[in-house]
Amino acid sequence: MMNKTALFIPCSVxxxxxxxxxAVDRVLKRLDVxxxxxxxxxxxxxxxxxxxxxxxxxxxxxxxxxxxxxxxAVVCPSGSCTAMVKHRYPSLFDDDPKxxxxxxxxxxxxxxxxxxxxxxxxxxxxxxxxxxKVAYHDSCHLSRDLGVSLQPRTLIRAAQGTELVxxxxxxxxxxxxxxxxxxxxxxxxxxxxAKAQSYLDSGADLLVVxxxxxxxxxxxxxxxxxxxxxxxxxxxxxxxxxxxxxx
Amino acid sequence: MTVHHHDHVxxxxxxxxxxxxxxxxxxxxxxxxxxxxxxxxxxxxxxxxDMVEILVRNLTEQGAEVHRAEGHENLRQTIDRVIADxxxxxxxxxxxPFMENLKLESHAENHCAEFIKPSDLEGNEQYKGTVxxxxxxxxxxxxxxAESGTLVIAHNKxxxxxxxxxxxVHLAVVRTGTVVPVYEKALDLVIPNGGLPSQLTFxxxxxMTADIMATPFRGMHGPRRLVVFLVxx
Amino acid sequence: MDVKTxxxxxxxxxxxxxPASRTFLDFxxxxxxxxxxxxxxxxxxxxxxxxxxxxxRRSSVDRLGELLETFERNAVKAxxxxxxxxxxxxxxxxxxxxxxxxxxxxxTKGKSMITEELGLNEVLKKNQTPxxxxxxxxxxxxxxxKPPFHIIGPAINIPTDEISRVFMEKAGMxxxxxxxxxxxxxxxxxxxxxxxxxxxxxxxxxMAVAETGSILNVENEGNIRFNKSAPGIQVSVMSLEKIVPxxxxxLHMTRMLCRNGxxxxxxxxxxxxxxxxxxxxxxxxxxxxxxxxxxxxSRIYDDIKTREVLQCIRCGACINVCxxxxxxxxxxxxxxxxxxxxxxxxxxxxxLDRTRDLYGACTLCKACKTVCPAGIDHPSMILYLRNKNLxxxxxxxxxxxxxxxxxxxxxxxxxxTRPRTWNTAARLGSFLASKLGPCHPLVSAWTLKxxxxxxxxxxxxxxRKHP
Numbered sequence: 001m002m003n004k005t006a007l008f009i010p011c012s013v014x015x016x017x018x019x020x021x022x023a024v025d026r027v028l029k030r031l032d033v034x035x036x037x038x039x040x041x042x043x044x045x046x047x048x049x050x051x052x053x054x055x056x057x058x059x060x061x062x063x064x065x066x067x068x069x070x071x072x073a074v075v076c077p078s079g080s081c082t083a084m085v086k087h088r089y090p091s092l093f094d095d096d097p098k099x100x101x102x103x104x105x106x107x108x109x110x111x112x113x114x115x116x117x118x119x120x121x122x123x124x125x126x127x128x129x130x131x132x133k134v135a136y137h138d139s140c141h142l143s144r145d146l147g148v149s150l151q152p153r154t155l156i157r158a159a160q161g162t163e164l165v166x167x168x169x170x171x172x173x174x175x176x177x178x179x180x181x182x183x184x185x186x187x188x189x190x191x192x193x194a195k196a197q198s199y200l201d202s203g204a205d206l207l208v209v210x211x212x213x214x215x216x217x218x219x220x221x222x223x224x225x226x227x228x229x230x231x232x233x234x235x236x237x238x239x240x241x242x243x244x245x246x247x
Numbered sequence: 248m249t250v251h252h253h254d255h256v257x258x259x260x261x262x263x264x265x266x267x268x269x270x271x272x273x274x275x276x277x278x279x280x281x282x283x284x285x286x287x288x289x290x291x292x293x294x295x296x297d298m299v300e301i302l303v304r305n306l307t308e309q310g311a312e313v314h315r316a317e318g319h320e321n322l323r324q325t326i327d328r329v330i331a332d333x334x335x336x337x338x339x340x341x342x343x344p345f346m347e348n349l350k351l352e353s354h355a356e357n358h359c360a361e362f363i364k365p366s367d368l369e370g371n372e373q374y375k376g377t378v379x380x381x382x383x384x385x386x387x388x389x390x391x392x393a394e395s396g397t398l399v400i401a402h403n404k405x406x407x408x409x410x411x412x413x414x415x416v417h418l419a420v421v422r423t424g425t426v427v428p429v430y431e432k433a434l435d436l437v438i439p440n441g442g443l444p445s446q447l448t449f450x451x452x453x454x455m456t457a458d459i460m461a462t463p464f465r466g467m468h469g470p471r472r473l474v475v476f477l478v479x480x
Numbered sequence: 481m482d483v484k485t486x487x488x489x490x491x492x493x494x495x496x497x498x499p500a501s502r503t504f505l506d507f508x509x510x511x512x513x514x515x516x517x518x519x520x521x522x523x524x525x526x527x528x529x530x531x532x533x534x535x536x537r538r539s540s541v542d543r544l545g546e547l548l549e550t551f552e553r554n555a556v557k558a559x560x561x562x563x564x565x566x567x568x569x570x571x572x573x574x575x576x577x578x579x580x581x582x583x584x585x586x587x588t589k590g591k592s593m594i595t596e597e598l599g600l601n602e603v604l605k606k607n608q609t610p611x612x613x614x615x616x617x618x619x620x621x622x623x624x625x626k627p628p629f630h631i632i633g634p635a636i637n638i639p640t641d642e643i644s645r646v647f648m649e650k651a652g653m654x655x656x657x658x659x660x661x662x663x664x665x666x667x668x669x670x671x672x673x674x675x676x677x678x679x680x681x682x683x684x685x686x687m688a689v690a691e692t693g694s695i696l697n698v699e700n701e702g703n704i705r706f707n708k709s710a711p712g713i714q715v716s717v718m719s720l721e722k723i724v725p726x727x728x729x730x731l732h733m734t735r736m737l738c739r740n741g742x743x744x745x746x747x748x749x750x751x752x753x754x755x756x757x758x759x760x761x762x763x764x765x766x767x768x769x770x771x772x773x774x775x776x777x778s779r780i781y782d783d784i785k786t787r788e789v790l791q792c793i794r795c796g797a798c799i800n801v802c803x804x805x806x807x808x809x810x811x812x813x814x815x816x817x818x819x820x821x822x823x824x825x826x827x828x829x830x831x832l833d834r835t836r837d838l839y840g841a842c843t844l845c846k847a848c849k850t851v852c853p854a855g856i857d858h859p860s861m862i863l864y865l866r867n868k869n870l871x872x873x874x875x876x877x878x879x880x881x882x883x884x885x886x887x888x889x890x891x892x893x894x895x896x897t898r899p900r901t902w903n904t905a906a907r908l909g910s911f912l913a914s915k916l917g918p919c920h921p922l923v924s925a926w927t928l929k930x931x932x933x934x935x936x937x938x939x940x941x942x943x944r945k946h947p
Contacts, residue, residue, distance in 0.1 A: 009941070011906060013940055014906070014941055015906060015910045015936075015939055016910070016935070017936075018936050018938060019936075021944070025944075037944050039941075040899045042896045042897070042899055043906075047892070048889045048892055052865075052867040052869060053867070053885075053889040054867050056890065060896045062897070063896050091860075140846055140847070141846075144847065173803040173845035173847070175843065177842070177845070181926065182926055184489070185928045186493050186496060187492055187808060189930070191843075194806075220926075223931045224931045263564045263570060264564040266566055266774075267772075267774045268545055268549065270778035270781065271544050271548070272545035274778075275784055277542055277784055277787075278542065279542055282532050283531045283532055283535055285532050288524055289524050365762040366762075374763070376676075379675075395745035395746040397746055403761060404758070404760040404761055404762075408708075408762075412705050430731045434727060443558075445753065445758050445761060445764055446708065446752065446753050447752040447754075448751050448752075449746060449749065451744070451745070451749075454700065454748055455700050456701045458615070458616040458617035458620070458635055459616065459617075459620070459638075459660035459663055459664060461504075461507075461508050461633065461636055462661070464660065464664055467616055467667075467668060467700070468668060468672075468675070469701065470702075
């Protein structure tokens with residue numbers, strides 16, 4: 001077991017979805033993991049990086065490394081923020097061998113939440129329980145960037161009373177894409193409505209995602225168009241104990 | 248077009264060649280490591296009989312009709328029967344040694360089909376007029392590839408290109424001795440000394456398309472039917 | 481070919497509302513992706529086969545200059561004529577002059593994206609030389625004067641009654657039909673006469689083999705074979721990256737191309753041409769002209785970050801999986817190439833300033849990169865193009881950033897290293913955002929079909945510090 005685990009909380013969770021962070025805390029506590037929340041953390045810089053501001057993204061990366069590199073493991077409830085640190089940071093420092101090395105060292109120690117539970121802690125059953133059918137949406141950065149796809153399914157399947165059902169085109173993008181969602185609203189909402197339709201067709205009682213961005217996108221779409229259809233973050237789902245609504 | 252203009256183009260071309268190659272060759276190089284190894288194709292270790300069966304299966308799956316024959320005489324009869332059944336009256340044939348040897352025209356006692364060779368026809372117009380109007384084209388195949396059910400023809404003086412393309416039906420003779428597991432082996436067989444023909448054609452099933460509403464159908468421009476005579480020789 | 485990349489957003493909107501396009505996009509693209517996946521399983525070891533294909537393409541592009549010289553030498557030795565065109569104009573003029581010199585009454589064409597890029601049809605039309613597209617899909621859109629919808633099926637979205645109408649008007653069809661087979665038959669009959677009398681045929685090139693000086697084409701219909709077998713003159717246009725070192729590599733890439741394009745192990749016809757027809761042969765072209773086209777590619781090559789795009793083999797796999805393409809189809813891309821590869825090639829060949837939406841409208845989902853058999857990392861290059869655009873890159877014609885964009889990014893980068901500032905600014909920013917009226921463009925874009933998320937009273941950080 002690693003002895004120093006830090007939580008990296010994405011901006012979206014910090015500002016808009018704090019209960020996801022709290023759910024992470026509770027699940028980790030239930031598994032006897034002592035985690036710290038480094039107070040000096042800010043943001044991974046994905047927003048400016050995806051816009052094309054690479055220089056500015058380097059400031060974010062440098063600060064992140066300063067804050068987190070002393071930890072044995074960094075856990076983050078977002079696939080895209082994890083992928084930013086793991087895969088984008090090293091490429092930002094192609095011209096700076098020293099920084100590149102720091103980024104590469106960090107890359108091996110940063111984990112998405114479900115990945116951390118299954119691959120690092122070796123946990124499959126978190127003690128969660130949810131009675132009903134659950135569909136899982138493979139967020140792009142989790143599944144294709146980090147290769148994390150089995151881990152969340154393993155955790156969901158282990159939950160008491162839960163039946164994992166297939167989501168058609170489950171690994172197709174939900175249309176969030178950060179700024180994409182507001183720069184190309186027509187395309188973005190067409191994409192999220194296709195995702196919602198897959199969810200409705202799946203017959204699931206609940207949709208689980210591992211990415212706060214997808215959660216915001218799908219969640220607010222469902223709220224407006226299919227009120228009552230619920231979507232939860234994987235941490236919220238694993239936090240469920242006995243109820244049908246973990247929030 | 249004036250000669251002057253033409254010269255101008257030629258000159259521009261040699262400049263362009265220099266410019267393009269100059270840019271490509273002065274650009275920074277990134278040298279990549281050797282190709283990663285691939286496991287050997289399972290087709291390579293297959294015995295010949297199984298290979299032929301896979302060829303037949305692939306051919307059939309792709310919509311070819313396969314008739315089997317043993318020896319020259321039986322092959323002639325089989326071809327004759329198919330031609331008679333279909334009522335083909337004019338057939339263009341390739342002039343490769345195997346086909347010449349088969350002497351179909353002299354054995355055609357039981358049918359009235361006419362076998363036409365390209366060399367019987369004078370000039371391009373007559374050849375084209377004929378190959379576009381015959382009922383079927385009959386060719387030998389130089390190699391048949393099991394991995395995808397592909398027929399390989401090396402075009403030359405005796406294997407004209409349009410015979411297997413312009414008629415609505417392609418009758419193809421495959422000798423079991425030329426059945427190979429993979430394309431690479433077909434090349435070894437067809438061009439043992441590496442000298443490539445002007446055209447090498449790989450035929451895998453009949454002509455097809457799905458360009459309208461994704462509805463597949465055969466015989467778009469080339470043959471609608473591919474009939475294979477597989478002969479043990 | 482007209483460049484319509486700037487009307488991306490309006491075209492996309494139009495397409496999303498078009499029932500004909502929707503049917504195709506919702507049904508056919510997932511099917512194409514599925515047959516591709518099934519096709520790949522016929523490799524003994526699909527992953528190893530993909531890795532090898534990627535290595536072949538990387539190495540081919542790396543050795544591009546040297547391989548092209550070898551190809552030229554061997555092609556000329558086999559009797560082909562090789563013409564280097566630095567731009568579309570040079571290629572078009574070469575073909576036009578050839579047509580005029582030989583008094584060619586009309587030309588036929590096999591399907592090729594490269595001649596779309598050249599705008600060759602327009603040039604020949606101006607020269608009063610009729611051009612007949614001979615691929616069924618290309619033939620339909622040529623008659624309808626529409627751009628290609630999809631690389632594999634250029635007219636796959638066109639309703640049959642529309643095809644019937646234009647065939648009766650322009651392709652000699654006698655009576656109306658909505659049966660695809662009857663329509664295909666009508667096209668066959670019309671084009672057969674053109675093949676019968678053709679004197680000059682134009683094709684693209686799927687692969688050029690350096691070691692042998694050969695060119696290779698893949699197809700299902702047989703029209704390319706006609707264009708390479710029936711005429712006196714064959715012109716094959718290749719963009720310069722189509723090169724592979726040798727026949728073994730060409731065969732492996734052909735296996736890969738067919739499986740990725742249509743899921744077939746091999747398309748109905750694959751032809752490998754080495755020089756024109758030889759003495760005594762009955763058919764095949766007397767003259768084989770190979771045009772090696774640059775048209776901006778050597779400049780793309782110069783930058784090692786963009787060079788990778790030249791690895792593309794035009795299989796279309798990235799297009800079929802792209803979630804954006806699955807919503808909007810091919811028209812909005814506004815030029816020769818569509819889908820993820822179009823998001824890269826069109827901007828690189830046309831300039832970043834008029835293609836902003838192509839590299840802009842991407843969620844970076846990586847579906848394209850995952851399937852690409854040529855080893856292209858589309859999302860990384862999209863990010864690179866965004867970066868070059870903001871930096872007003874002179875070579876790629878970047879526009880530069882706006883004052884607001886610079887202010888935002890600089891401020892964010894400043895605050896990112898100062899936690900107290902960051903937290904105050906983030907809290908303030910989200911508070912202000914929550915107070916934005918529904919008329920604000922960002923809010924109205926989000927709430928088009930979604931609710932606006934409400935701002936929780938406390939951040940996670942606050943909750944953690946003061947539970």
